[in-house]
Amino acid sequence: MISAIAFIVAALIPLSFLFVVKSFDFYQTGSAKFIVYSGAWGILSYFSAAQINPALVNHHIFSTDTVVRFAAPVIEEILKGLILIYLIRHPDFKYFLDGAIYGFAAGIGFAIFE
Numbered sequence: 001m002i003s004a005i006a007f008i009v010a011a012l013i014p015l016s017f018l019f020v021v022k023s024f025d026f027y028q029t030g031s032a033k034f035i036v037y038s039g040a041w042g043i044l045s046y047f048s049a050a051q052i053n054p055a056l057v058n059h060h061i062f063s064t065d066t067v068v069r070f071a072a073p074v075i076e077e078i079l080k081g082l083i084l085i086y087l088i089r090h091p092d093f094k095y096f097l098d099g100a101i102y103g104f105a106a107g108i109g110f111a112i113f114e
Contacts, residue, residue, distance in 0.1 A: 007112075014108040022101055030098045034090075038083050038102040042109025045079035049110075080106045 022030060053072045056062045062071055083106050087093055 011112045014111060018101070018105055018108055021104065030101050031092055034087060034092075034098075034102055035105045038087070038105035039109035041083040042080055042106035042111075043113055044109075045076065045082075045106065046110045046113040048079055049076045076110065080110055 018035070022032075022035065049072065052075055053067050056067050056071055057064050081103070084099055084103055087102050088099060093099070
């Protein structure tokens with residue numbers, strides 16, 4: 001029960017903040033579907049990183065300490081950022097704020113499950 005409440009709180013606070021940030025999008029260029037895609041990509045990135053990071057230790061590529069301190073942060077940030085590479089090439093992407101909102105959504109998706 002407590003973990004369910006913690007999960008709800010952990011999800012609602014950043015999602016509420018994302019809603020507030022999106023509501024201040026004065027140019028109204030950001031697409032709600034791309035925000036959802038970015039959040040879903042963040043979730044997918046978490047599960048991908050959760051497979052890659054232990055594999056680096058299990059296959060004796062890096063020590064646990066090296067993965068935790070150096071490899072995992074780099075891998076996780078690259079995974080989260082891949083959606084932005086796709087979205088900035090999309091014709092609807094016009095303003096810097098769009099990228100910030102999409103990146104924030106990807107980070108929130110990752111963080112909720114982390």
